[in-house]
Amino acid sequence: PLSVPTALSLLRRPAVLAAAHRSAPARDSHGPAGQGHGGSKAASLHWTGERAVSVLLLGLLPAAYLCPGPAVDYSLAAALTLHGHWGLGQVITDYVHGDTAIKVANTGLYALSAATFAGLCYFNYHDVGICKAVAMLWSL
Amino acid sequence: MGTTAREEMSRFWEKNTKSNRPLSPHVTIYKWSLPMAMSITHRGTGVALSLGVSLFGLAALVLPEQFPHYLAQVRALSLGPALLCSAKFLLAFPFCYHTWNGIRHLV
Numbered sequence: 001p002l003s004v005p006t007a008l009s010l011l012r013r014p015a016v017l018a019a020a021h022r023s024a025p026a027r028d029s030h031g032p033a034g035q036g037h038g039g040s041k042a043a044s045l046h047w048t049g050e051r052a053v054s055v056l057l058l059g060l061l062p063a064a065y066l067c068p069g070p071a072v073d074y075s076l077a078a079a080l081t082l083h084g085h086w087g088l089g090q091v092i093t094d095y096v097h098g099d100t101a102i103k104v105a106n107t108g109l110y111a112l113s114a115a116t117f118a119g120l121c122y123f124n125y126h127d128v129g130i131c132k133a134v135a136m137l138w139s140l
Numbered sequence: 141m142g143t144t145a146r147e148e149m150s151r152f153w154e155k156n157t158k159s160n161r162p163l164s165p166h167v168t169i170y171k172w173s174l175p176m177a178m179s180i181t182h183r184g185t186g187v188a189l190s191l192g193v194s195l196f197g198l199a200a201l202v203l204p205e206q207f208p209h210y211l212a213q214v215r216a217l218s219l220g221p222a223l224l225c226s227a228k229f230l231l232a233f234p235f236c237y238h239t240w241n242g243i244r245h246l247v
Contacts, residue, residue: 051246054242054246055246058239058242058243058246061239080193081193081197084186084189084190084193084194087186087187087190088187088190091183091187097153097157098153098157099150112194113194115194115197115198115201116193116194116197116198117197118197118201119194119196119197119198119199119200119201120193120196120197120200122197122200122201123196123197123200123207126206127200127206127207128206128207128208133207136207136208136211137211138228140211140214140215140224140228
């Protein structure tokens with residue numbers, strides 16, 4: 001049986017996994033494979049940040065159910081947008097190649113995430129808010 | 141000091157895109173395993189959920205009316221319970237799959 005990382009590398013085009021010098025952050029979604037020659041810690045910190053936000057978002061789910069309100073609404077807006085932004089960023093890193101293409105894709109992603117966050121905050125402020133909206137939707 | 145990983149990667153891609161070589165079949169011929177399938181589903185549900193959230197956020201900015209108005213419109217359609225249930229399932233399934241599989245990744 002093939003190990004999961006090897007199987008996954010079939011799904012991803014870039015075949016280079018070992019990096020002596022990590023200059024690109026957010027390359028490895030399976031955890032830092034060792035800093036080696038003492039390169040920047042950006043990738044490692046990014047990875048940890050991703051897990052932290054995931055855990056935070058997970059915790060917000062019961063919170064949204066048990067104590068819906070503006071605090072949870074805005075936290076959800078932030079955590080949801082950031083988690084999605086980083087996730088889509090990984091997808092771009094995996095499938096988009098070529099310097100300009102990568103730059104264009106990431107810029108588009110920033111625009112999308114910014115608009116999403118703005119929209120969610122607007123919704124929380126001017127409308128019923130995320131928690132209430134989900135409750136209302138499910139009551140249909 | 142030699143080349144950085146980034147330089148090596150760009151050289152690899154430049155050489156390969158220039159030579160216009162065909163890509164050898166990978167996902168079409170390789171025997172699918174459960175970890176592979178679960179992983180790509182995790183990614184697929186993640187992208188779908190992200191796009192859904194973005195759509196929701198953008199709609200909030202663009203649409204003139206508030207959420208309860210549109211909800212009332214949907215209620216007025218008097219859709220059958222089977223349709224409503226299927227719709228809820230279509231929303232809930234990717235969310236739950238991504239959440240539970242995500243926990244599996246975190247652990």
